[in-house]
Amino acid sequence: xxxxxxxxxxxxxxxxxxxxxxxxxxxxxxxxxxxxxxxxxxxxxxxxxxxxxxxxxxxxxxxxxxxxxxxxxxxxxxxxxxxxxxxxxxxxxxxxxxxxxxxxxxxxxxxxxxxxxxxxxxxxxxxxxxxxxxxxxxxxxxxxxxxxxxxxxxxxxxxxxxxxxxxxxxxxxxxxxxxxxxxxxxxxxxxxxxxxxxxxxxxxxxxxxxxxxxxxxxxxxxxxxxxxxxxxxxxxxxxxxxxxxxxxxxxxxxxxxxxxxxxxxxxxxxxxxxxxxxxxxxxxxxxxxxxxxxxxxxxxxxxxxxxxxxxxxxxxxxxxxxxxxxxx
Numbered sequence: 095x096x097x098x099x100x101x102x103x104x105x106x107x108x109x110x111x112x113x114x115x116x117x118x119x120x121x122x123x124x125x126x127x128x129x130x131x132x133x134x135x136x137x138x139x140x141x142x143x144x145x146x147x148x149x150x151x152x153x154x155x156x157x158x159x160x161x162x163x164x165x166x167x168x169x170x171x172x173x174x175x176x177x178x179x180x181x182x183x184x185x186x187x188x189x190x191x192x193x194x195x196x197x198x199x200x201x202x203x204x205x206x207x208x209x210x211x212x213x214x215x216x217x218x219x220x221x222x223x224x225x226x227x228x229x230x231x232x233x234x235x236x237x238x239x240x241x242x243x244x245x246x247x248x249x250x251x252x253x254x255x256x257x258x259x260x261x262x263x264x265x266x267x268x269x270x271x272x273x274x275x276x277x278x279x280x281x282x283x284x285x286x287x288x289x290x291x292x293x294x295x296x297x298x299x300x301x302x303x304x305x306x307x308x309x310x311x312x313x314x315x316x317x318x319x320x321x322x323x324x325x326x327x328x329x330x331x332x333x334x335x336x337x338x339x340x341x342x343x344x345x346x347x348x349x350x351x352x353x354x355x356x357x358x359x360x361x362x363x364x365x366x367x368x369x370x371x372x373x374x375x376x377x378x379x380x381x382x383x384x385x386x387x388x389x390x391x392x393x394x395x396x397x398x399x400x401x402x403x404x405x406x407x408x409x410x411x412x413x414x415x416x417x418x419x420x421x422x
Contacts, residue, residue: 098242101167102385103197105264106155106250106276107229108173109207110180113373113412115146119214134214134221150373150413151187152209153229154250154274157377157414161404162248163192165385165422170194170242174232174254180206181228187415197242204228211373220373226253236263244269248384250377251276265293272296272384273337274376275303283310284335292336296387298380301344304328311335325350326357339394341383343376349402351394360398363406374414379405382421389422 118140122133136142151160159171171193175181177200184206188195207227213220232254247269252260257278265271273294279287280303287307291297299307305322308314308331321327325342329352332340343349351358382404386397400421411417 098170098194098196099168100170100194100242100244101388102159102162102169102246102248103172103242103244103269104155104159104162104169104248104250104381105172105234105260106153106232106252107207107226108153108156108171108175108184109151109209109224109229110183111148111150111152111209111211111373111413113148113150113211113213113371114144116142116144116212116214118142119212134212148412150416151184152211152374152414153207154276154377155248156184156188157374158248158250158381159188159193160191160415161378161381161418162385164418164420165382166420167385168194170197170244172197172199172232172234174199174201174204174228174230176200176204176206176228177202178206180208191415199232201228201231204231213371213373220371222373229253230255232260234260234263236266239263239267246270246272246384246388248381249273251278253278261290265290270295270388272298272380274298274380275307280306280310283307285310285312288335294337296339296341296380296384297332297335297337298341298343298376298383299332300376301325301328301342301347304332304342307332307335326352329357339387341380343379349379349398351398353394356394358394358398360395360402363402369409371412372409373412375405375408377414378408378418386422 120135122135162169205227207229210223230253339353341351348361379401382401383397386400390396404421407419408417
């Protein structure tokens with residue numbers, strides 16, 4: 095029997111998202127702490143009145159899969175769901191967007207992952223409280239990955255305890271890999287991730303994650319904050335770890351990339367635009383960049399512009415998927 099062929103298979107987390115909007119939050123600025131320059135604060139012991147609530151879908155692998163399918167690409171998702179209402183909702187959401195559900199895993203003993211997302215402030219920034227649930231049971235074997243063919247694996251945060259084995263299997267298949275590591279992976283540091291980074295085609299991080307990984311490099315343990323704030327320094331240090339292309343999203347400062355020869359910068363399209371929600375912007379940018387890089391034969395500038403168009407559209411609607419548009 096012929097193997098099923100895909101252009102993209104996403105691997106990682108998926109969640110049902112419960113979103114709250116609030117105007118009482120205060121921002122605490124601590125620029126001296128380069129890893130935590132802004133915090134969201136509430137009065138201790140207070141009751142917070144929630145202004146608006148929404149129930150949406152999210153998770154890195156889920157957001158990317160929906161985006162790839164929207165771009166007209168043959169896509170499947172390897173995610174783990176509980177046998178519950180939220181899990182069925184995620185399956186129905188995939189079906190409605192044209193994502194192949196045949197690679198989905200189910201865990202009878204775990205509930206589907208969910209997130210509480212608090213959005214606050216005029217910039218509509220957010221904090222996510224995530225319960226991984228069935229995401230922790232995600233598993234891969236080399237045999238299962240070889241049952242289909244895909245040009246790209248798009249790998250997001252892996253919360254399963256056997257995440258190293260999962261990465262070993264993913265990289266052993268021989269497909270191209272775009273990787274957005276999660277907190278558990280980043281905690282392993284540059285040494286723990288180096289063998290994977292050396293085989294990564296696109297490494298995608300936000301600026302805080304980039305700093306965290308660069309600091310984990312032994313020679314950078316005591317590097318000055320001013321040095322860490324230099325995006326070219328971050329990009330070069332990350333590229334030296336092995337990936338072909340490094341992409342770093344930087345919030346309202348846009349995004350930057352480096353391929354070992356040239357630095358690239360993409361500004362946000364309209365700095366004064368009204369932002370409704372920033373949830374999923376990184377997933378939108380990173381997955382669009384990957385798809386566009388493939389479509390445009392490695393043209394980084396075209397890929398970054400396509401990515402910023404999609405990310406800009408996403409911020410005009412609530413949730414990590416509702417505002418996605420076809421840009422390819």
